[in-house]
Amino acid sequence: MSARHGCGGEPDRGWGESSLLVLPRIALGGVLLLAGWMKLFHNAWNGADPAWDFANTIKAYDILPAGGNADALVVFAAYAVPWSELLLGLALVLGVWSRAAGWLSAVMLAAFTIINISVVARGMDLTCSCFGEIEWPCSGGISWCHVGRNAALMLVAGLIAWRGGGRVALGWLLGDRSSGAGRQGWADEE
Amino acid sequence: MTTLIRILAIVGAASLLGAGHLLTRSTAIVLRVDMQPVPADAVTDLPGEPALAQPEPLEPIEPVEDAGGDDPPAADPTAAGEANTERAAPARSTGVRKIGLAEAATLFNEGVAFIDARTEREFAEGRIYGAFWMPAQRVFTEAGQNDLDFVDPSLPVVVYCTGGECDASENTIARIRAAGYDWPDIRIMQPGYDDWLAAGLPVETGSPGEGDQP
Secondary structure, three states: OOOOEOOOOOEOOHHHHHHHHHHHHHHHHHHHHHHHHHHHOOOHHHOOOHHHHHHHHHHHOOOOOOOHHHHHHHHHHHHHHHHHHHHHHHHHHHOOOHHHHHHHHHHHHHHHHHHHHHHHHOOOOOEOOOOOOOOOOOOOEOOHHHHHHHHHHHHHHHHHHHHOOOOOOHHHHOOOOOOOOOOOOHHHOO | OHHHHHHHHHHHHHHHHHHHHHHOOOOOOOOOOOOOOOOHHHOOOOOOOOOOOOOOOOOOOOOOOOOOOOOOOOOOHHHHHHHOOOOOOEEOOOOEEEEOHHHHHHHHHOOOEEEEOOOHHHHHHOEEOOOEEOOHHHHOOHHHHHHHOOOOOOOOEEEEOOOOOOOHHHHHHHHHHHOOOOOOOEEEEOOOHHHHHHOOOOEEOOOOOOOOOO
């Protein structure tokens, strides 16, 4: 690999680093797609309403005051959060707007992690509903396993936010250079 | 700035899609009133709820002769009483009463409907004899409501899941009520299916639809 230099003066690690970023980017994107799909559409054609379960899970977290506008916010979040996961997953799998998707995924996963820690610390016995009926690799009520899983996913999202989605990506093919590997984030963007 | 603008665009798009999806729903989402587990020492008698009684020793029931037909097997509440160490307590959150294994076995012998709120796989692997499958996701389906129409509202209905603090029973009950089934006496069997099985009470296996009607 030639040691060409990028515009920031650092060695251009572009293609080599890009090949390393493909797997975590697509894996994280797939996980988010699965999470969003299971929360919104799993068995929906059979009359089921997974969002109802997720809304009650959010309410059970007991992080918002009960009743009135808070319930409306809970219901809205039960739809907006899975749709966010679907959009972020799609962006990451395709490699479009990867850095933005990485930042937002990291923020969301950080929030999920904090909420899970809060649930465990309060001794509550709640199901996660993170992937609908799928319980992997953690099963049962929210536990430190769920916290660790979310933290691990958050680190992957942070990696993509930091390094970009790489060049093996649709965005790169379309001429978007702001999310490529080897760039340093906000300062490098036009 | 590009990344920030894109983040805001994703958030905005997700919000619009979520709001649009919500508006296309045909029914309103009814959230449960209070999902917090009730500590045992905080349980008090509630308006409209029967007073909490200490479990009474169960009278041994007469053994049921096996007529060789399709009659369901009888449950032995004494066996359930030995296995059941949990105290029956009212569930304040959903206005239903939580019961122990012994009371569930007695109701089983009286022929009340048992509803299994667990997953399809768990149901197929083993269930209370004669229970029918009704996870929350199935309540609003045509098949689910056909099953619910079989339930006699004048009798108690027992709902169970995996036991402990599993939410599935409460999820199913909340949705049954949202669907308009105003059953006056719904009870949650707080010990789960595994406790029922361990107590040697009647069970059956098989896929939903194979003898899972009440």
